[in-house]
Structure formats: structure tokens, C-alpha cells
Amino acid sequence: MESTFRDGPDIARIAALIGDPARANILSALMSGKALTASELATEANVSLQTASSHLSKLTDGALINARKSGRHRYFTLANEExxxxxxxxxxxxxxxxxxxxxxxxxxxxxxxxxxxxxxxxxxxxxxxxxxxxxxxxxxxxxxxxxxxxxxxxxxxxxxxxxxxxxxxxxxxxxxxxxxxxxxxxxxxxxxxxxxxxxxxxxxxxxxxxxxxxxxxxxxxxxxxxxxxxx
Structure with missing residues (x-):
């Protein structure tokens, strides 16, 4: 029988977001506290820009990072100190x-x-x-x-x-x-x-x-x- 969480926070979703190696590298890079672009984070994760953009979208949807636009660029930071x-x-x-x-x-x-x-x-x-x-x-x-x-x-x-x-x-x-x-x-x-x-x-x-x-x-x-x- 498949086991599912019925109540409480969904830690499995957060763990899955962090657990991907490329996303883990992206999150580790953002531990610097600096706002980084998708291109910079693609380099940190050693993936293509297209792949990095997909990962960044998932991390943003999961409320682990924030994105803001400045000029022609979008910059990403960790969502908060937590x-x-x-x-x-x-x-x-x-x-x-x-x-x-x-x-x-x-x-x-x-x-x-x-x-x-x-x-x-x-x-x-x-x-x-x-x-x-x-x-x-x-x-x-x-x-x-x-x-x-x-x-x-x-x-x-x-x-x-x-x-x-x-x-x-x-x-x-x-x-x-x-x-x-x-x-x-x-x-x-x-x-x-x-x-x-x-x-x-x-x-x-x-x-x-x-x-x-x-x-x-x-x-x-x-x-x-x-x-x-x-x-």
C-alpha cells in the first residue's frame, strides 16, 4: 500500500526540491547572501541556462528563493534566513x-x-x-x-x-x-x-x-x- 502524508507540513516536497544536485548547488551558491543571475547560477550548478531556468522556477514556486527584476536581468536570492x-x-x-x-x-x-x-x-x-x-x-x-x-x-x-x-x-x-x-x-x-x-x-x-x-x-x-x- 502506498504511504502518504495526510496532515502536517509536506516535508517530502521541500526535501525533493533541495535534494536535486543541481538545485542543491544553486541553493549553496545563494548562501553567499548575494543576488545572482540565472546565468551565474547555471555556471554554479554546471548545467545549461535552460535547465537552470527550470530549476529556478521550481525553487521559486517552492518558496525557497525569491526573484526580482533589475533592468534586463532577473536576480535570485534565498527567500529568507529560515x-x-x-x-x-x-x-x-x-x-x-x-x-x-x-x-x-x-x-x-x-x-x-x-x-x-x-x-x-x-x-x-x-x-x-x-x-x-x-x-x-x-x-x-x-x-x-x-x-x-x-x-x-x-x-x-x-x-x-x-x-x-x-x-x-x-x-x-x-x-x-x-x-x-x-x-x-x-x-x-x-x-x-x-x-x-x-x-x-x-x-x-x-x-x-x-x-x-x-x-x-x-x-x-x-x-x-x-x-x-x-x-
Whole structure:
């Protein structure tokens, strides 16, 4: 007898959308947080433009990505941070289960050190920041929900972030995100996004073109040693 889901969310449809290798590559490319064209995503997925367009249509219909037009081009982004969180968690699960791609390259070590996870810092440096903030009492993980303490609010204020001035959105202020390479948490949410933006603004970090790699500058290494010391 054929088994079907009668009630509840249709996880099979979402899983099928993500599970296709070409669509998985498209979604992974959009984890950079940048808006990319169909041609750029076809290259990332190693498929023809026509095939990529078909995949993009399915992902848009499935509410996993958004499309917007600017001039003659249509640009695609992940639909929201929730989609990014699911993708990062799946990357972590795949890595933990031993399902790793055999293709490696010069950017592999750089991606593991520091990369953008949709809109916040991930990799070794992101995990290091999270651990340091927890150790210093800036983040509280004891209540089952990640919160910014009063000491933490003063700390990020010193770094240049006014928590009260952050945009009012549905996204939580602080959220743990499973890091696929380190297999532990880094900081997401509005605060994670604001911190990465501040690091880039003050020259501690640089976004690499056409990549998720974040380069920590010499000034950034010094600042991290001061504010987020490694254990």
C-alpha cells in the first residue's frame, strides 16, 4: 500500500526540491547572501541556462528563493534566513554523516576559516566569536533560548552596534546556527548580521568576490585576539 502524508507540513516536497544536485548547488551558491543571475547560477550548478531556468522556477514556486527584476536581468536570492538556516544545518548533517564532496581546492581552507552564512559570519572565526561571547557572559545559553545579556549589549555597543536601532523584523536578535565545518554553533540573527557588517565596515574583514569566503585582515586578526580570544 502506498504511504502518504495526510496532515502536517509536506516535508517530502521541500526535501525533493533541495535534494536535486543541481538545485542543491544553486541553493549553496545563494548562501553567499548575494543576488545572482540565472546565468551565474547555471555556471554554479554546471548545467545549461535552460535547465537552470527550470530549476529556478521550481525553487521559486517552492518558496525557497525569491526573484526580482533589475533592468534586463532577473536576480535570485534565498527567500529568507529560515531557508539559509535549514541549508546550513543540512550541510552540518552531511559533514557529520561523512557525506562530503571529494572536490577540494585552494578555497577549501579559507572557507573553513571564515565565510558568510547568508548574512552572518561562519567557519572557525564565527564559532570562535560565539564561544568567546558565551564565555564572557555576553550571550546566555542557559534558558533554552539564546539571549544577549546586559553586559553583551554594552560590549556590542562598544563595537559600534546600537541594538535598539537594529531594524524591527521577524528575525530574532540572537540565534544559534549550526556550523557545517566546525559542527558546532555560530551566531546568527540580527546581531550576527550586524556584527559581520560592522567587521566589514571597519576593515576587520573583506568579502571575496564570487565566493562565500571572508578574509580576516591583519587589523581584524588583532581585533579578534583582543575581543574574541581563542580558548
Amino acid at each position: 531557508v539559509a538556516s535549514v541549508l546550513e544545518a543540512l550541510m552540518g548533517l552531511a559533514a557529520t554523516s561523512g557525506h562530503l564532496r571529494t572536490r577540494t581546492g585552494p578555497k577549501d581552507a579559507a572557507l573553513r576559516k571564515a565565510r558568510v552564512c547568508y548574512n552572518h559570519l561562519a567557519g572557525d572565526m564565527g564559532v570562535r566569536m560565539f564561544r568567546a561571547m558565551v564565555a564572557k557572559g555576553h550571550l546566555d545559553t542557559s534558558g533554552g533560548e539564546l539571549t544577549l545579556t546586559n553586559a553583551g549589549q554594552a560590549f556590542v555597543q562598544m563595537l559600534g552596534i546600537d541594538v535598539e536601532a537594529l531594524p524591527k523584523t521577524r528575525a530574532p536578535l540572537c540565534r544559534e546556527c549550526l556550523d557545517w565545518s566546525e559542527r558546532t554553533s555560530h551566531l546568527a540573527g540580527q546581531l550576527g548580521r550586524a556584527l559581520l557588517a560592522e567587521f566589514i565596515s571597519n576593515g576587520w574583514a573583506k568579502r571575496e568576490h564570487s565566493s562565500r569566503v571572508i578574509t580576516i585582515t591583519r587589523a581584524g586578526e588583532t581585533a579578534f585576539d583582543q575581543h574574541f580570544p581563542a580558548p
